[in-house]
Amino acid sequence: MKKEHAPAENKEGIIVAHYGVAVDVLFAADNVCRMIRVKRNSGHVVGDKVMIQDDILTRLGRSSELSRMDARGGIHIVGANLDVLCIVVSCEPLPPPGFIDRAIVSARASDLHPVLVVNKSDLACFAGYEAAIRKVYHESVKIFTMSAEQGTGLDTLSDFFSEGHRGVFVGPTGVGKSSILNGLLPEIHLTTGEISETKKRGRNTTTVSTLHLLSDGGELIDSPGFNDFGLVDISAHQLSTYFPGFEKAGMDACRFRDCKHREEPACRVIELVEDKQIDRERYTIYLQMLTEVEAMETEPKYRDRRHRRKKN
Ligand SMILES: Nc1nc2c(ncn2[C@@H]2O[C@H](COP(=O)(O)OP(=O)(O)O)[C@@H](O)[C@H]2O)c(=O)[nH]1
Ligand SMILES: [Mg+2]
Structure with missing residues (x-):
């Protein structure tokens, strides 16, 4: 991709990297990338479609936006205009408890x-x-297995993205997000980290989110690792509909449309738990998340979060 310095007029592009006070914008029509200055808290994120005129950047509407909350209640937009969330995990380091469930519910x-x-x-x-x-998850989501180190299993992921998806990698630091992208696109050389022997955790080597065009089609965003995937603006009804594992109950199978699967009569989820078709341990995790979401729905400090919104 060429780097261009002359002002471009009235062109539509996409933000492919964000450095705080500047962004890289890719103009796909001519495959040119330009760095444009932006205000520090501009709210732009990787994946945003923008229009450039006289060096002024205007953000166009988003078709989707994925947010998460960190442990201190700060809200981060993980990416914009995405259609896929790629949750990357490994057995070392392990994701924190609840990470996968929260990521799946937020994505849905x-x-x-x-x-x-x-x-x-x-x-x-x-x-x-x-x-x-x-x-736990085979009936809920597609599962890809691979070794970025050995270069195995990457093809199936690349085939999936070649259908034209735009996705973002999320997962704790050290699971191999950047290594997988390096495997898919050997020419990009993203920095990857060492895993500390004592803590069994990765060091945070990826510091900015970057969007990459895959050679066979599709786009993937590499993002800095994080451990907190706190739910943002998720209602109890959304959680009861999107919790992974409850798909087998079927939509609207409970007597009440707004059934929270807690103690309502004729609840299909509770029936499946009693029938051992839904694991009781999974159901307990759901109930814990439900209590948390209900607390957030009534807690004033979570109601108006706009002032604490952060980019990325
Ligand atoms: N054994 C093994 N190590 C891997 C694999 N993928 C990545 N790693 C190592 O895990 C560490 C963290 O990788 P990195 O790509 O930086 O993880 P990220 O923080 O998720 O981007 C590095 O030391 C990688 O060499 C893999 O498939 N197998
Ligand atoms: Mg990385």
């Missing part, structure tokens, strides 16, 4: 298609971990 609530990537298939801990992941 934002109209994104969540998929799971289980990386590091070369490690001894992989087989047991993958089996556990499949047991």
Whole structure:
């Protein structure tokens, strides 16, 4: 891709990297990338479609936006105009409890298609971990397994994206997000990190989100790792509809349309738990998340979050 410095007029592009006070904009029509200055808290994120005129950048409307909350209540937009959320996990380091469920619920609530990537298939801990992941999620999401280190399993992910998807990698630092992208696009050389032997956690080497065009089609955003995937603006009704594992109950199978699957009569989810078709442990996790979401719905500090919105 060429880098251009002369002003471009009235062109539509897409933000492919964000550096705080500047963004890289890719003009797909002529495959040229330009760096444009922006205000520090401009609110632009990678994936945003923009219009440039006289060096002024205007953001166009978003078709989708995926947000998460960090442990301090700060809201981050993970990416814009995406249709896929790629949740990357590994058996070392492990994702924090609840990370996958929250990511799946958030994706579905934002109209994104969540998929799971289980990386590091070369490690001894992989087989047991993958089996556990499949047991819980195989009916809910597509699961890709791979080893970025050995270059195996990457083709299936690239085939999936070649259908024309735009996705973002999310997952804790050290699971191999950047390594997978390097495997898909060897010419990009993203910085990857060492895993600390004592903490078994990755060091944060990816500091900005960057969007990459895959050679066979589709686009993928590499993002800095994070451990908190707090739910943002998710209602109890959305959670009861989107929780992974409840798909088998079917839409509107409960007597009440707004059934929260807690103690309502003729609740299909509760029936399936009693029938052992939904794992009781999964149901308990759901109830914990439900209590949390209900608390957020009534908690004033969560109601007006606009002032605490952050980019990325
Ligand atoms: N054994 C093994 N190590 C991997 C694999 N993929 C990445 N790693 C290593 O895991 C560490 C973190 O990788 P990185 O791509 O920076 O992770 P990120 O923080 O998710 O972007 C690096 O030391 C990689 O070499 C894999 O498939 N197998
Ligand atoms: Mg990285």
